[in-house]
Amino acid sequence: MTKKIAFYGSSLLSSYWNGAATYYRGILRALAPHGYEITFYEPDAFDRQSHRDIEPPPWCNVVVYPATPEGLRSVIPKAALADVVVKASGVGFADDELLAGTMAAARGDAVRIWWDVDAPATLAEIDGDAGHVLRxxxxxxxxxxxxxxxxxxxxxxxxLGAPDCIPVYNALDPSTHHPVQQDGRFEAELGFLGNRLPDRERRVEEFFIRPAALMPDHRFILGGSGWADKDCPRNVAKIGHVPTSAHNAFNCSPRAVLNINRDSMASTGFSPPTRVFEAAGAGACLMTDAWTGIEMFLTPGEEVLVVRDGTDVAEALRMLDPVRAHAIGQAALRRVLKEHTYDQRAIEVDQILGRALATKSEELAA
Structure with a gap:
């Protein structure tokens, strides 16, 4: 029997100021064939709809609602139609009201899930706030x-009282992120792709801007929204928002690509961003700031280069010739195809949901 999922998130259609987009797409695309009819509810906020990367896909119904109180009231009752109701973190409009409303509207036999796409930040936010709606x-x-x-x-x-908490890590969708030909627009010694966010900016200054200053004769490329007025060395090319359709070319063209975790994710560990798997899936030579748990996903020194600060970045680049860069990228590609695809994650999620639905049924029958 087909099971219905109502998923309330930031955006499935646009990655503009929305780093979770590829995660949502990967998980839900791979989950749909396991017998799920999925409806994704997203607000028309932050100019995302004018920066769509994809149109509504065949594997998911997408409902875009106005970012207004009336729009919110139009979608909350839809939770009652679903067997599984998911409220994701960071929707960006009336999050608390949406969480309380959808969970209250869910049927008694439905599985109700909080899906946190930035758990370290969420936990920091509610720490000490006894009245927080999530608590x-x-x-x-x-x-x-x-x-x-x-x-x-x-x-x-x-x-905090959650019945259970299970990490479902980012992964690779090989149909969307894969090796392509190099693109001259993105050729550089080092590329970094990420939006400008308060708890990431200091680390970008250390891990990307400082190495660029230490290597003035080499080209560095900075992609993502919000960097236009950032003071950077002259050898840093700021190219703005890069749509997901161009991520493969971006990852394949520099000598190496850099992952920089946000402060909260770096300190917590075990939080590989989608960019890690996108870059590895493209066969890129990936360099990442150090964080606990990286070896669960890629082997340091063989499948990824791990750096502790900007000096490490510059030194690693000076020692990185094209042959070694290619070898690291190919090793990472083999690893993620073997162990870290969204098809594999979807099997895990299907099993999780199956157990939760069975438990719910048993509780109601008791």
Whole structure:
């Protein structure tokens, strides 16, 4: 029997100021064939709809609602139509009202899930806030799923009263992220792609801008929204928002591409961003700031280069010839295809949902 999922998130259609887009797409595309009819509800906010990367796909119904109180009231009752109701973090409009409303509207036999795509930041936000709506609702939910975070996040959510917390890590969709020919627009010694965010900017200054200053004769390329007025060395090319359709070319063209975690994710660990798997899936030579748990996904020194600061970045680049860069990229590609695809994650999610639905049925029958 087909099971219906109502998924309330930031945006499936646009990655503009929305780093979770590829995660949502990968998980839900791979999950749909397991017997799920999915409807994704997203607000028309932050100019995302004019920066769509994709149109509504065949594997998911997409409802775009106005970012107004009336728009919110139009979609909250739809939760009652679903067997599984998911409210994701970081929707960006009336998050607390949406969480409380959808979970209250869900049927008694439905599985209610909080899916946190930035768990370290969420936990920091609610720390010490006894009246936070998530704290109040957590014990009444059926499950917490997270984008990452590993044992520290699992322990934190359980201590707050969540019945269970299971990380569902980012992964690769090989149909969208894969090796392509180099593109002259993106050729550089090092490329970094990420939006300008307060708890990332200091680390971008250290891991990307400082190495560029140390290597003035080499080209560095900075992609993502918000960097236009950032003071950078002259050898840094700021290219603005890069749509997902261009991510493969961006990842394949520089000598190496850099992952820089946000402060909260770096300190918590076990939180590989989607960019890690996108770059590895393109066969790029990936360099990442150091964080606990990286070896769960890629082997340092063989499948990824791990750096501690800007000096490390510059030194690693000076020692990185094209042959070694290619070897690291190919090793990473083999690893993620073997162990870290969204098809594999979808099997895991299907099993999680199956257990949760069975438990719910048993509870109601008792």
């Amino acid at each position: 109040r609702i957590l014990p009444d939910l059926d499950l917490v799923l997270t984008y990452g975070g590993g044992p520290p996040v699992v322990a934190a959510y359980r201590s």
